[in-house]
Amino acid sequence: MTTASEDPMIGRLIDGRYQVKSRIARGGMATVYLATDLRLERRVAVKIMHGHLADDSAFKARFVQEARSAARLAHPNVVNVFDQGQDSEMAYLVMEYLPGITLRDLLKDYGKLTPEQTVDIMDAVLRGLAAAHESGIVHRDLKPENVLLADDGRIKLGDFGLARATTANTASGQALLGTIAYLSPELLTRGVADARSDIYAIGIMMYEMLTGEQPFKGEQPMAVAYQHANDKVPAPSSANPAIPVELDEIVAWATTRSPEGRPENAGVLLDKLLQAEKVIRTGSSYQDLSTQQTMVMPAGILASADDETKVFSTGALAGLNRKVATDDPVGSLKEVSDSRRVRGFWIFGITIVLAVLGATAGWFFSVGPGSLATVPAVAGLAPDDARKIVEDAGFTTSLVEANDSTVPSGKVIGTDPPENSSVTKGSEIKVIVSLGPKIIDTPAFAGMTEADATKQAKELGLKPKTASKQFSADVVAGSVIAALDAAGAPLPAKYPAGSEVQFVVSLGAIPQVAGLSVTDATKALTDVGLVVGASSEEFSDSVPAGTVISLSVPEGVVTTGTNVTLIVSKGPDLVQVPNVSTGSMDFNEAISKLQAAGFTYSTDVDPALFSKRTVKTQTPAAGTMAKRGSNVFISF
Template identity: 65%
Template sequence: MSSASTDPMIGRLIDGRYQVKSRIARGGMATVYLATDLRLERRVAVKIMHGHLADDSAFKARFVQEARSAARLAHPNVVNVFDQGQDSDMAYMVMEYLPGITLRDLLKDYGKLTPEQTLDIMDAVLRGLAAAHEAGIVHRDLKPENVLLADDGRIKLGDFGLARATTANTATGQALLGTIAYLSPELLTRGVADARSDIYAVGIMLYEMLTGVQPFIGEQPMQVAYQHANEKVPRPSLVNPSVPASLDDVVIWATSRTPSDRPENAGALLDRLLEAEPSIRSGSSRSDLSAQQTMVMPAGVLNLQDDETRVMTASVLAGAHAGRSRPVNAVSTLSAVAISRRNRGAWLLALVVIFAALAGGTGWYFGSGPGSLALIPTVAGQGSEQATARIVAEGFTTKLVERSSVLVPVGLAIATDPAEGGHATRGSLISIFVSTGPQILKVPSFANLSEAAASELATRTGFVVGASVKQFSADVVLGHVIEALDATGAPLPAEYPDGGAVSFVVSAGSIPSVIGLTVAEATAKLVSVGLIVSTPTESFSDSVPKGIVISQSVPEGAVRPGASVGLDISKGEDLVEVPNVMGLTIAQASAKLQEKGFGFTTNVPAIWYNRLEVTVQNPAAGTKVKRGSTIDIRNDG
């Protein structure tokens, strides 16, 4: 049984209105379900915030902010938000259900896109984003995963979970919640975002669509972040020479490191793309036309009239030849057969009538009756009821057959048997294969396998292996798997769909100990394994020489490359200069020493402290000793 089928939300009625049917996706903040709005009788997507985040006011506020931000955008290229509320302790949001794939899925399947395809998708993305910018909203998390491509051709922008008003340019930690590969330099360095930060993310997406790769790649997120903050995005044509110069210029303009050098909003970038579009498409059209003129040429068209003439001529010639070989005097022959024809006339007439009736019946049976052939309609991608109705309308009977599919959503037709597009006898049975979704597979154990072995096992089982992440571990051997994650980044369940995305958390080995090293040595050693050294602290130590690491501290929980490590550096012994107390009374001298943190001893009885003066102090004034040392003050007179 799959984890989705045991989800307690399946079948639940939310707020007395939304009947949950199945789970669509799960993320770090919320889970999205397919549900039926019983009041309006339509399918909707319900986004439900994870229960463990319900008590976190920041997450809850961000969840509500997404609903409010998206609800303000009534635009055909933005996913509509219909409702938002709370059922018991469960915060939810109701959105438009859009069956299809994401731009990320498209890039995974095709690698890079053509300039024309890129223009089609970017036109829709920028129109939706322009509406957001005009409404004073910055998306702040633009990436291919948030561009939805519907089965019916619509393209919409979704997931406004990080959206903020354009005036809210505060440098908060939340600013860095977006995907690192699409974050602008100002977000990475100052945590500040405005509409031009979205433009930078669009520029990175444009680059990726045209080349199939991201401009900056690194083994660790911090390496990618460093490149975004310090390097210029290269021209896409350096990777894909077929990219037009006009699109090259748009990418460079959108990804300028300085925000003021970029388009001020999505509308300005859209105008530039629309200006470049005619030249790009006309160039493509000329190429395509040329190819069609060369390639598309139906066989037999050019000489059809000549062929017909030759066939007819042959027939005529054959008939003429036969006529020339026939006897000229045929009167006697005709007289001989006339008598027999008169005798057979009656029963021949009966046979003609019978044959005519049979021919007519056969023509009806095979022409328009039950025996006639009909085209099997194309129903792939349609719901089972719609597919059945369409095939029955053509005169067939149907049978639904369930079949698992990685590509076709649950409940939609995959194909038919006999195959759609062919012909079959009216009244015959057509099997419609209906998707039950991906086959649910048992997940093998990947823990402690080498990354290569785990990847091979996952592929052999039927999963798709994604990029791995490194994590330090003292228990798992370097390069071996700590745990496997599903497409949402959660630990992989016991059962998982065929074709599902799997990624591995791979051991980076133990965090090296740098205690006893100099600051330079410790920093070099930590940086070599991908860690960052935060500003060190300093402490006095009687046992550790000055400049040597006393201790190190790492973040709690899982530590991955890019995390910060704290160092405490020795300041050496805590030495204090002994003050001069010569000539002071014992009482005055002792008070001054204690004020500096010293203890004291004396040979003077307490009753004489205010009368006798210090004639000897040991150690002498100006000597540096450990803080808290005891100073001997005496009166030897």
């Protein structure tokens, strides 16, 4: 078995944003990890669907449904869902991280809770559940493992993995995925789940919190399920006499076998819990309160002879639940007689119920309302054609519109749930029609840092490509010089969301190497990614020999890998002054020799006399090193 330290997910970066730190818990469908959201710099819990379920479209659809269900709720007693997505083949869900324990951990440590502790926890749970019910969401998997007790005192309801809309109250086979110990009779026998099924689970949880054990036990899950379907949940006070009658009443009301006899939603049960809390904390009775509530209870709770629903004051119900002797002997005898008559049908009823359950379940999940069908692929079709195909597959449809950068306006993008998902027949499938790309106003990215520009582009719905880099003397390193569209042209002011954008980012100025030695200049250039080719040499009167005069770069864009050339000084261009002052060399011969050596000449003698004279002196003297092109003064 893989331990947490061997888990390959530890240290992984999910979707370029969530850095996995450690494993928190592992369940049947997914594993939860502690991670860091690198973008917002906060700790989060990342729930990752098990790899062997990734190819199961039904499981994947249920996983995505958890994100959508929980994301619809914004309540302090519900775990917040921040994000949902897929990295390669890995589906993940990002939730708020709550350091602490679960209610299950608390029960393991303490066995059972006091009435006051139970009321405090259930107050928070019911508030969160009431928000879900008010939003039209049934949790369907309420159990102590899904109640989170944070270190800072917050209590939150989480794990909406089996949640679904209250209007879809006919459950499919996945309904029975809920923990068997907390499933309502109607869900076990008929596959029907609504808000009142959550109420039943709340009642079982309260019983367990008050007594330290579940009301029904058995070696096989079927035995426990049978008791839930057929037996009355005992009063918690029968296992723990210290429990107030008010909590007995709430458990009895919440766990009535008939859903019609339970509170219709968590908000109604919360009101009753708050009344009970006043009584428990003040020591008064219901009659002492300013208003005396009545509640509807099915006759099965009271073992009466008929199946009608009866109305009792809470005070009267308290006496009945405590089994206080009645003042009506006729009614008592009738109750005993009816109980015996009902027990007489148990053995026969057990056989019939088990047979009917098997046959009904087979029909329900194979060809009945609970059977599944595959959502067909309709992407790219016209809306009317897509609706017909989906409806012919056994579903109802509705049209929704959304922007899409690749699907033309008026064509179908896809469906929700997505194609190839296994969905209950008769469910509503949303056919998503393209509005074409969303046109956005593009900001002036030039001058931003590359990180800020990339972040803003993603937030606008653009897809940044790998940035191109180039040297610029005008823009600081790391900042954007320009933003280009998919064709490489400057990004227009209006641009479709979902399109590509490429940033041209500055590498800074090319290093200044004039005045450096060839070695130092080469190092400075190669350090920034430039390639120094063959050097060229030039004479220079001002730059010492062996020192770089300047850098030659090609025209256009200069980026890393570009070849550049160093211009290196050879020093001044000096040549030896020839000897023309021999006393025997005439003017024309001397001039010719000086010019051949690269010098000019001057003299103070009348040019008309040149041909009649020979050169006797010269300045600079013969053999002297002088700059090529300089002047030599001759005299006769």
